[in-house]
Amino acid sequence: MLEKKNGHLGQTLQLSIIIPNPYFSITSSLPEMPLLRFYYLCPINFRHTRMSNIRVRFAPSPTGPLHMGGVRTALYNYLFARHLGGKMILRIEDTDQTRFVEGAEDYIVRSFDWCGIKFDEGVHVGGDFGPYKQSERSDIYRKYIQILLDKGMAYYAFDTPEELDALRKKHEEEKTTFIYDSKSRMQLRNSLSLTKEESEELIQNGTAYVIRFKIPEDQYVFFNDMIRGDVKVHSSSLDDKVLFKSDGLPTYHLANIVDDHLMEISHVIRGEEWLPSAPLHILLYEAFGWEKPLFAHLPVILKPVGKGKLSKRDGDKLGFPVFPLAWTDPKSGETSTGYREEGYLPEAFINMLALLGWNPGTEQEIFSMEQLIESFDIHRVVKSGAKFNPDKAKWFNQQFIRLKSENELAIECSELLKAKGIDASLDYVETLVALIKERLVFIHDFWDQTFFFFEAPQEYDAKVAKKRWKENTSEHIAALAELLKDLSDWKAEPIKERMSAFIQEKELSMGQMMNAIRLALVGSSMGPDLALIAELIGKENCIARMNRAATHIKK
């Protein structure tokens, strides 16, 4: 790993488990102190258990519903923290007022509640490191940006957005990219290019300004990612990012670093989209002289088909949810469905998400949240993006439905029936659940699997009729119905005996006749044991259905 970056060091370290300690600054060059080398060689678990306070955070922006990628990021944070006995924090990053969406924060909280991801601190539960909403922390950021200004590591920039846009456009036409950096900053309007007096005057006059970070020139920034290993970037490829906007609020970069430091975040586990700005964050920590957290950049979730990452719109197009819960956009009124609404069990959703980009190193696939916590190791998160597979998501749901007790399922199925205006006893529903449990992918499949217990078929599957209904089938069915009238003990066993005896006596084909009866009772060739169906729908219904079929199905 290190060899790639640093030849001479690589030669001294021949072992492959080299994970640099992030608590030492290694910006300009890799240190060669023996102690550090020892630390590099320490097994990962040793380093984790030594860390007394594991604190991680999930820090969404309330700009809309959280999508499944966000839930997965939060989940990995949660599993990581719980596995190591640490704390999980929910912080709301709402520094961009223009993108604020009403109800988004509440949606985020409700989603985690449904998923079973619990927070130790956060906007909704409080804690000792609050406030947990960035819009309520602006004084804090102002204080810290001043420190950077005083140290000469940040500067005022007076360029208007229009000026910068024009510059970018001009460069684009020339097939180059405009970068606000050490090469261009002296040609722009800022406190570095202007005299002190000029800058002060502009500020006095109320000229709008932003505060930019002064990226140090010509140095390498190293950091270690728990998933990707060592990453090296040259500062010349970084630009002077805006830290403080003209509206008096910080950008993500500043707020994030300040909050993570103040909230004593030990591990930053976030999406891969942050990887390119990680070097900036490292530099920021160093500018403040703060201890850095350990980083882990998670791979993205990709679309099941086609190119690119899974986006909020894919769900509707491809027929699966991308959100945990249904969401209605407050402005457009547009509604998107959620996993919950589509019939997914939260356990299944979580299990599926956990295995999308992580594996336990064993062949176990079905995990409870407790088991996930027990097994989770962030070093087993894969590096590459994972295409989401809706079929596998369904399979997980099917597995978790089987894990549910018949009573639990019956309670939910009863609700389903009630919505259809059917009032069945819980006992009866439970009996049915026991019969068809293995056929359910979703709980709402219950109706498709049991409708014939509640209502007689009005139509008969033409294909099955063609195959099973012969010249005199109607006659036989009517005769059998007549025969069944005399059966006093209406239970599956005697029913079956009576049917078999009839078929044998008439020298009919068992398969043909049984399927014909099934067609009469169910309307198609599906369902559990025929005699059981007959028993459960009752004698009268059974006979009525047979007689109806005898007159309605024509060869």
Add this chain to the structure above:
RNA sequence: GCUCCGUUCGUCUAGGGGUUAGGACGCCAGGUUUUCAUCCUGGUAGCAGGGGUUCAAAUCCCCUACGGAGUACCA
């Protein structure tokens, strides 16, 4: 374009110098079931390409290709 990250069956992945390259989803076939589903058994299919290093490379190195992310007074 530039910067960074990646690449093992169609998909999710194991495997990290010597493996018949393993598992799961999907798909196909057979068995079980009087039907359908379940279940069981089997099958299908993969190391992106090219160079090195090595007795030996999916595994280590380099190049190419492809994919992804970023390139905002968004997060």
